[in-house]
Amino acid sequence: MTIRAILLLTFFSLGFGCWWQASAQLSPVPVPVENPITETKRVLGKILFWDEQLSSNDTVACGTCHQPAFGGGDSRYGRYTGSDKGTIDDVWGSPGVVHMDQSGDPVAHSMFGFEPQVTPRLTPSNFGSLWATEQFWDGRATSEFLDPLTGEIVIATGGSLENQATSPLFNPVEMAKSGRTWEDLTSKLESVDPLALASDIPQDMLEAIQSNRDYPSLFQAAFGDKNITPVRIVFAIATYQRTLVPDQTPWDYYMAGDENALSEDAKFGWRVFQELRCVNCHEPPLFTNNDYLNIGLRLSKYDLGRQAITGIEEDGGEVKVPSLRNVGLKARFMHTGEFSRLSEAIVFYDNAIALPGRDDIPNGGAYNFNITGYVPYDLEAFLRNGLTDPRVKNETFPFDRPKLNSEKESLLPE
Ligand code: HEC
Numbered sequence: 426m427t428i429r430a431i432l433l434l435t436f437f438s439l440g441f442g443c444w445w446q447a448s449a450q451l452s453p454v455p456v457p458v459e460n461p462i463t464e465t466k467r468v469l470g471k472i473l474f475w476d477e478q479l480s481s482n483d484t485v486a487c488g489t490c491h492q493p494a495f496g497g498g499d500s501r502y503g504r505y506t507g508s509d510k511g512t513i514d515d516v517w518g519s520p521g522v523v524h525m526d527q528s529g530d531p532v533a534h535s536m537f538g539f540e541p542q543v544t545p546r547l548t549p550s551n552f553g554s555l556w557a558t559e560q561f562w563d564g565r566a567t568s569e570f571l572d573p574l575t576g577e578i579v580i581a582t583g584g585s586l587e588n589q590a591t592s593p594l595f596n597p598v599e600m601a602k603s604g605r606t607w608e609d610l611t612s613k614l615e616s617v618d619p620l621a622l623a624s625d626i627p628q629d630m631l632e633a634i635q636s637n638r639d640y641p642s643l644f645q646a647a648f649g650d651k652n653i654t655p656v657r658i659v660f661a662i663a664t665y666q667r668t669l670v671p672d673q674t675p676w677d678y679y680m681a682g683d684e685n686a687l688s689e690d691a692k693f694g695w696r697v698f699q700e701l702r703c704v705n706c707h708e709p710p711l712f713t714n715n716d717y718l719n720i721g722l723r724l725s726k727y728d729l730g731r732q733a734i735t736g737i738e739e740d741g742g743e744v745k746v747p748s749l750r751n752v753g754l755k756a757r758f759m760h761t762g763e764f765s766r767l768s769e770a771i772v773f774y775d776n777a778i779a780l781p782g783r784d785d786i787p788n789g790g791a792y793n794f795n796i797t798g799y800v801p802y803d804l805e806a807f808l809r810n811g812l813t814d815p816r817v818k819n820e821t822f823p824f825d826r827p828k829l830n831s832e833k834e835s836l837l838p839e
Pocket residue numbers: 474485486487488489490491518519520521522544545546547548549550551552553554559560561562563586589590593594598599600662745
């Protein structure tokens with residue numbers, strides 16, 4: 426499409442008014458009936474999320490990789506190279522823990538030696554998919570949540586966040602020593618001081634810890650007795666995440682009627698974003714349809730994506746469409762992390778070379794974007810300025826958080 430055609434289309438669609446008006450507001454985050462939100466559970470979840478003691482060697486918290494100021498993603502990166510460095514299958518992932526044996530002693534890893542290991546995919550936002558029925562790029566954390574100890578159904582539907590949270594705690598790349606058990610984790614939490622390694626602790630967390638000085642007391646406040654169980658750990662973490670709702674972006678105010686909330690460039694970008702059919706996948710108001718699609722970034726042989734879960738060949742290379750709220754804060758882009766600038770992620774769509782396996786646009790026909798002239802700049806203005814919630818960027822409540830031990834200056838190399 427030429428710019429001229431886009432302009433014509435713009436006037437055409439404006440003539441019909443704003444067709445997204447009906448869905449302009451984010452719906453409330455779905456909460457499973459089995460795990461209602463309470464304040465004591467939320468604060469406990471926030472403490473657990475930011476406590477590096479949840480990892481086997483006290484070096485990594487959930488928040489190490491999921492930082493609000495970087496859109497819920499990671500400001501750091503490492504290279505996951507496979508067996509060959511610097512080739513087409515490299516991924517820019519998040520550093521986790523050093524490789525540890527069953528007693529928690531460091532052991533050399535074939536790819537990373539004694540350095541922190543790196544995740545084989547980029548860290549997505551932990552609050553970008555609060556509305557999704559499944560979690561992870563490939564959706565492998567599903568909606569039904571079973572008690573990890575008994576196998577009983579604890580949440581019938583809507584428990585993907587609870588399900589997801591069980592995974593990093595035992596992942597030997599992210600937070601765990603080899604063969605870590607729930608018993609290892611729950612007995613550790615019984616004895617450590619909450620957030621012992623953190624500093625600059627926000628008021629709500631500080632007050633909770635001052636009235637309940639150890640984890641058993643914090644669990645009692647949240648759940649009625651001092652038992653620390655796997656189900657309770659992930660219930661609290663999921664509850665905290667469900668309160669991280671990034672719904673105060675300039676776009677939200679613009680759609681609510683404040684004409685001045687978006688800059689002129691961002692307004693133009695918003696129109697182009699609709700006309701180019703970006704909205705067919707990055708569907709407002711979430712800016713994702715939570716579906717799995719292949720945009721032809723990489724051959725699926727390097728990462729099967731959704732196909733690894735469904736076993737269906739057509740799903741090869743498909744990943745969850747990421748929400749674009751706060752995308753301007755992210756340090757790297759796409760599940761491979763291969764772009765370090767938002768503009769690269771946008772201009773990628775101008776690439777006319779179709780990689781095999783690329784999906785058509787849902788209800789939008791073939792994939793032929795023409796992103797030239799001012800279009801990439803306007804799109805960037807829209808995504809960067811229009812979709813950033815200032816509370817996320819500035820890490821103010823509910824997106825505030827303590828400083829981690831790993832972020833203290835004394836730990837940085839001289
Ligand atoms: C070492 C870095 C690291 C740590 C620590 C970590 N994560 Fe993640 N997180 C990731 C990566 C990488 C993915 C994507 C993995 C994939 O899709 O295969 C992810 C995915 C997620 C998702 C899914 C988001 C989506 O859009 O599907 C959520 C939610 C999440 N993490 C929450 C957590 C919680 C809660 C913890 C702590 C219990 C945690 N993470 C610890 C790196 C990390």
